[in-house]
Amino acid sequence: xxxxxxxxxxxxxxxxxxxxxxxxxxxxxxxxxxxxxxxxxxxxxxxxxxxxxxxxxxxxxxxxxxxxxxxxxxxxxxxxxxxxxxxxxxxxxxxxxxxxxxxxxxxxxxxxxxxxxxxxxxxxxxxxxxxxxxxxxxxxxxxxxxxxxxxxxxxxxxxxxxxxxxxxxxxxxxxxxxxxxxxxxxxxxxxxxxxxxxxxxxxxxxxxxxxxxxxxxxxxxxxxxxxxxxxxxxxxxxxxxxxxxxxxxxxxx
Amino acid sequence: xxxxxxxxxxxxxxxxxxxxxxxxxxxxxxxxxxxxxxxxxxxxxxxxxxxxxxxxxxxxxxxxxxxxxxxxxxxxxxxxxxxxxxxxxxxxxxxxxxxxxxxxxxxxxxxxxxxxxxxxxxxxxxxxxxxxxxxxxxxxxxxxxxxxxxxxxxxxxxxxxxxxxxxxxxxxxxxxxxxxxxxxxxxxxxxxxxxxxxxxxxxxxxxxxxxxxxxxxxxxxxxxxxxxxxxxxxxxxxxxxxxxxxxxxxxxxxxxxxxxxxxxxxxxxxxxxxxxxxxxxxxxxxxxxxxxxxxxxxxxxxxxxxxxxxxxxxxxxxxxxxxxxxxxxxxxxxxxxxxxxxxxxxxxxxxxxxxxxxxxxxxxxxxxxxxxxxxxxxxxxxxxxxxxxxxxxxxxxxxxxxx
Numbered sequence: 001x002x003x004x005x006x007x008x009x010x011x012x013x014x015x016x017x018x019x020x021x022x023x024x025x026x027x028x029x030x031x032x033x034x035x036x037x038x039x040x041x042x043x044x045x046x047x048x049x050x051x052x053x054x055x056x057x058x059x060x061x062x063x064x065x066x067x068x069x070x071x072x073x074x075x076x077x078x079x080x081x082x083x084x085x086x087x088x089x090x091x092x093x094x095x096x097x098x099x100x101x102x103x104x105x106x107x108x109x110x111x112x113x114x115x116x117x118x119x120x121x122x123x124x125x126x127x128x129x130x131x132x133x134x135x136x137x138x139x140x141x142x143x144x145x146x147x148x149x150x151x152x153x154x155x156x157x158x159x160x161x162x163x164x165x166x167x168x169x170x171x172x173x174x175x176x177x178x179x180x181x182x183x184x185x186x187x188x189x190x191x192x193x194x195x196x197x198x199x200x201x202x203x204x205x206x207x208x209x210x211x212x213x214x215x216x217x218x219x220x221x222x223x224x225x226x227x228x229x230x231x232x233x234x235x236x237x238x239x240x241x242x243x244x245x246x247x248x249x250x251x252x253x
Numbered sequence: 254x255x256x257x258x259x260x261x262x263x264x265x266x267x268x269x270x271x272x273x274x275x276x277x278x279x280x281x282x283x284x285x286x287x288x289x290x291x292x293x294x295x296x297x298x299x300x301x302x303x304x305x306x307x308x309x310x311x312x313x314x315x316x317x318x319x320x321x322x323x324x325x326x327x328x329x330x331x332x333x334x335x336x337x338x339x340x341x342x343x344x345x346x347x348x349x350x351x352x353x354x355x356x357x358x359x360x361x362x363x364x365x366x367x368x369x370x371x372x373x374x375x376x377x378x379x380x381x382x383x384x385x386x387x388x389x390x391x392x393x394x395x396x397x398x399x400x401x402x403x404x405x406x407x408x409x410x411x412x413x414x415x416x417x418x419x420x421x422x423x424x425x426x427x428x429x430x431x432x433x434x435x436x437x438x439x440x441x442x443x444x445x446x447x448x449x450x451x452x453x454x455x456x457x458x459x460x461x462x463x464x465x466x467x468x469x470x471x472x473x474x475x476x477x478x479x480x481x482x483x484x485x486x487x488x489x490x491x492x493x494x495x496x497x498x499x500x501x502x503x504x505x506x507x508x509x510x511x512x513x514x515x516x517x518x519x520x521x522x523x524x525x526x527x528x529x530x531x532x533x534x535x536x537x538x539x540x541x542x543x544x545x546x547x548x549x550x551x552x553x554x555x556x557x558x559x560x561x562x563x564x565x566x567x568x569x570x571x572x573x574x575x576x577x578x579x580x581x582x583x584x585x586x587x588x589x590x591x592x593x594x595x596x597x598x599x600x601x602x603x604x605x606x607x608x609x610x611x612x613x614x615x616x617x618x619x620x621x622x623x624x625x626x627x628x629x630x631x632x633x634x635x636x637x638x639x640x641x642x643x644x645x646x647x648x649x650x651x652x653x654x655x656x
Binding site: 065068086087088089090091092093094097098099100101102103104105109114123125126127128129130131132147148149150151152153155156157158159160161163164165166167168169181182183184238239241242253 | 293295296302305364369370378381438440585589591593598604
């Protein structure tokens with residue numbers, strides 16, 4: 001989505017919410033039902049939802065990195081940000097990556113995407129001195145770029161190496177994902193899409209490729225697809241021993 | 254004991270001015286290095302997204318740990334009533350403040366956004382040990398400053414003991430906080446251990462006293478003031494005990510890890526297969542930083558030789574820096590165990606591989622600037638205020654001395 005269309009969406013939404021407020025419920029409320037279903041921008045996220053992603057490693061195709069490239073294009077990092085050219089591969093941002101693992105006993109090989117696991121008890125949030133690392137009420141773990149001082153303690157604390165530090169000046173950033181030199185960033189679960197009833201770009205790309213290895217949804221809604229999948233087939237946490245209760249779960253590990 | 258006379262140093266000699274000039278130049282160069290890092294971004298440093306704390310943190314944590322340890326000499330006199338240490342108490346407090354200031358300067362300047370220092374001072378997440386440390390560091394400055402005041406103004410001397418007790422307790426809490434920065438990291442194989450707190454306290458005793466000993470020897474030599482063997486022998490014997498104490502905690506840490514299968518990976522990495530980290534551990538930390546100083550301090554033929562005692566203290570400092578390198582860089586270089594029982598055969602982000610890190614010149618220069626800041630603060634303060642006794646000759650400090 002280009003910046004321009006996003007802005008158009010935003011102003012349209014503002015228009016609708018204002019219009020809805022002004023017109024009140026007296027004027028056919030059903031007309032606006034679709035538009036006002038997404039949480040208005042002035043309302044905080046609530047703990048009525050907990051957003052999560054379920055990844056079926058049996059369906060995740062080896063060699064496919066659609067989720068990674070979709071994330072890059074959506075959030076403006078990696079191939080979508082030519083200005084990050086001085087950092088080494090070890091220094092460049094990596095919001096999501098593909099990992100191939102082999103079981104040491106059986107030799108079974110699996111492929112999976114790895115990103116911020118959006119823990120219920122996130123170590124990055126615990127250690128952050130200023131509170132820039134934070135968890136929204138709906139379970140999405142984010143960095144408040146305004147108060148991140150770039151101490152990198154969250155990166156020390158994260159068990160998944162899910163966070164990146166911006167090592168240089170960046171240009172042409174996406175409006176939906178501001179990035180700044182000297183601050184830390186990671187997967188936002190495409191919070192800008194989620195707030196508009198959308199689906200994270202990685203999940204969308206996986207489905208578009210017909211792999212259907214990723215499910216996004218509300219873990220607290222027993223009728224959501226992700227909850228039904230988890231109930232029927234289960235889903236494992238990475239580093240379950242740490243007791244973090246991750247919002248990202250894996251099947252077939 | 255005779256009444257100890259404290260006096261400012263004259264501070265007009267060529268040597269003194271040269272010292273200030275050299276330290277000032279190191280600071281300027283370090284600030285230049287900082288400007289490069291902040292202007293360009295941290296891509297010019299050795300850090301990356303796996304090894305996020307690099308050389309500046311080694312310097313900073315070394316100085317911060319040493320700061321609380323440098324205060325021990327004052328604590329021994331005020332809290333534990335050892336009168337022989339009393340003449341040294343002021344210098345001990347001064348050094349503590351100076352080392353902490355140097356360390357914090359490095360830490361702040363290595364932030365991704367040092368311009369947001371005010372944010373760090375105004376937004377607190379009280380579950381973060383880092384946030385607690387910000388309070389502990391600031392409190393340490395205030396308490397030690399008051400402590401120095403109590404010691405230096407005669408009418409306030411009677412309060413130096415209670416304030417000294419507060420300072421002593423505060424420094425123990427402070428170093429517990431510094432060690433817990435690593436102790437509280439649940440995800441990393443090399444950290445996540447309660448022993449980090451007492452280990453860091455032992456390290457602070459050792460590093461702080463080693464620096465104190467060297468600063469004392471240098472300042473008395475350069476100002477031509479007498480420094481007796483009695484006080485030096487006491488200090489070096491004590492330093493030896495502290496070095497052995499660190500060694501004990503290191504031993505307990507590795508033995509515990511070696512017992513638990515889940516920690517065999519990190520232990521094999523540090524103790525056997527880690528290349529540079531293994532070499533630094535055995536040669537740098539254990540032999541140069543621990544065993545050699547112990548021999549120099551306690552062997553009858555070397556323990557009475559000032560130069561060799563000074564060399565021993567220098568080795569403790571070098572070994573301490575190396576110990577922090579192994580702990581901080583080695584602990585991060587060892588890959589995270591994200592998939593226990595599985596082997597990573599391909600990754601878009603170097604999972605399962607030992608992370609690379611090589612110190613950049615900018616980081617080293619910034620670190621050295623922090624050391625220079627600490628030393629220049631001491632050099633200036635002893636010229637302005639009465640920190641140093643005019644004589645530490647045996648007959649002036651030890652009532653039972655018989656020459």
